[in-house]
Amino acid sequence: MESSARQGLGTTHVLKDGDTFVVADREGNISGESQGLFHHDTRLLSCYAMQIDGGTPLLLSSSVSRDNVFFRAHLTNRPLSPLGYPSMPQGLVYIARTQFVTDSRLHERIVCSNFGDQPIVLPARFELAADFRDMFEVRGSIRAARGELLPAEAAGNGLLLRYRGLDGVTRTSCVTFSRAPTAAGPGFLQFAFYLPPGARDELYVEVGDEPIAEAGRERFRSAAARARLRIRARNRRGSRLRSSSPLFNAWMRRSQADLALLTSDLETGPYPYAGIPWFSTPFGRDAVITALQTLWLDAALARGVLAFLAKHQAREVSTFQDAAPGKIMHETRKGEMAALRELPFGLYYGGVDTTPLFVMLAHAYATRTGDMDFIERIWPALVAAVGWIEQVRDANRLGFLDYARGEHSGLANQGWKDSEDSVFHRDGRAPVGPIALVEVQGYAFAALRGIAALSRRRGDAAASEHWDARAGALREAVERHFWSEERGYYGIAVDGNGVLCDVLASNPGHLLYVGLPQESRAERVCEQLMSPRFRTGWGLRTLAQGEARFNPMSYHNGSIWPHDSAICAAGMARYGRRDAAVVLLREAFEAAVHFDYRVPELFCGFSRAQDANPVAYPVACLPQAWAAGSPFMLAQACLGIVIDGHADRLQVVQPQLPIGVDDIKVRGLRVGERTLDLIFRRSDDQVLVSTGESDGDAEVLQSADRAQHGAEAELKP
Incomplete structure (x- = not known):
């Protein structure tokens, strides 16, 4: 108890x-x-x-x-x-x-x-x-x-x-x-x-x-x-992490139990509801990110999320619902106000990022499991989703995926930072729409690369080349229009006039996660994210200290969101900064201890002081799905585990263990049709990896060299 x-x-x-x-x-x-x-x-x-x-x-x-x-x-x-x-x-x-x-x-x-x-x-x-x-x-x-x-x-x-x-x-x-x-x-x-x-x-x-x-x-x-x-059935699904640290184990168990609590068994499969009390319902973005966080341990959750979202994909235009053919659901509600259309959230599509995230998850699921049969079943939904992405991009003069709500009842900001004051110019001015968020371009880039890779596996070389070319063009546009050489960082958005919102926010950390930035710029982003302006000692702020509208007690302008910190950590690890992931995992763990091992949706972004505790945000969801999933994403970023289900192959790249944890055992890890145990042990200044019990001969590779960033880092059969 x-x-x-x-x-x-x-x-x-x-x-x-x-x-x-x-x-x-x-x-x-x-x-x-x-x-x-x-x-x-x-x-x-x-x-x-x-x-x-x-x-x-x-x-x-x-x-x-x-x-x-x-x-x-x-x-x-x-x-x-x-x-x-x-x-x-x-x-x-x-x-x-x-x-x-x-x-x-x-x-x-x-x-x-x-x-x-x-x-x-x-x-x-x-x-x-x-x-x-x-x-x-x-x-x-x-x-x-x-x-x-x-x-x-x-x-x-x-x-x-x-x-x-x-x-x-x-x-x-x-x-x-x-x-x-x-x-x-x-x-x-x-x-x-x-x-x-x-x-x-x-x-x-x-x-x-x-x-x-x-x-x-x-x-x-x-x-x-x-x-x-x-x-118990939900808790036993997927792999388990155990370590030499009882407190670390308590955090892992509590996070797993919270995910099991939040997961509902729908007709389409398991689906993590976003959070209690305000968001105990299916959300698109939250579920996709939670599935990405836990995919290496439990692919069934990703499959359930993909099946549900494909079933509820928009098929017609509705400005009230911010819907258009191919868009993926943002939120669904069943109450009286939704039934009377007093608000649009009965089935609402006003999330610009959910659609590319859906395609991202499908590609990640296929890579993790090799399950192309399931991809075939949802293929029409994937094609429709990419069709919507490209339709919006083609209407944007710079080729970006942007948003503007259809009616006043919809969400003004439609990225994950969806509060009304979360997107602004360097001087604090509100931007004119439509708005193109930096991380959304990263998700769209990954979605295009993902659909290209899936097309290649389906034997459609022409489609694969087309989508790869479109992804390359988007990457070039992001590097050209979002990068601020003066600040050595990517801006948070480009407004409807093509003007950069030159603000230091955590959003570019998501660009690292998908592998879009060129190497030299990625290094500069990493340095900024790990600087005191962002890093508090408990995690990363959503907005750098000193920026206009910065407030550590705000919802999105200086608070700490555990899932955001985890995505940034995974992105930095992708570019060889696994040490940053280790630091952020340790800080997240120490924050979790103060929250009885149940990390809230967000907490205040005050800097850590000696003997101080993290400061709670008064109306945060607790438990919350992507907060509960964040330790598993952080753990994967530290351990350097990459799985190719198509080739039944697991690669471990430059593994590191958290400070104070001398060993971690990953039990029952599924690789293709086989399961195995992985054991990570500290030995002097190295981390050694060995396999434990296994029901087959999955190939395990250990690499001293970090994987390349971008799609080129994917393991090939």
């Missing part, structure tokens, strides 16, 4: 299964503004608070199990009032609350044990309410009108709460107990625990959108077994 996660500035816990999740406090109650039981982007429970004799029990401790299935709170009674019941001193009754979510329902068991020598009647009152607010309302959106909250009704041993939405849908929330209440009133039910000396009493609760006859022990146990088996 590990201590409960820190959510923003307060302390909460989260549980999730599929499209249902709960955010509650340390005692197991739901009462805060952003807390609740949510299903399909609707809050089905906005208040669920247990009181003992009119007050909150005294918390002893609480935690979420290491596999993220169960929340357990350990409490005891405060002194009981003598009015109506025998008086009792504090600390005689032990109260254990166990909660989990499965099959779209919240389950709870409450066990009270009397450690006194006198019989006790323990009064328990449950405050219950459901506001049925859409997730965007919970986040702060103001609606012109809402539907009708219907009167609560008694339903067996519980309460039925209902809401008739403006979309004509009646949404329900039913709270069911294992026995009848002793009293009931508006918004509350009361029970009594009867406890002879040394005895215990149990109460079971279920909450869901459909009523049941009665909650109870057998239903609780059966559902708990299903929940644990489901999460």
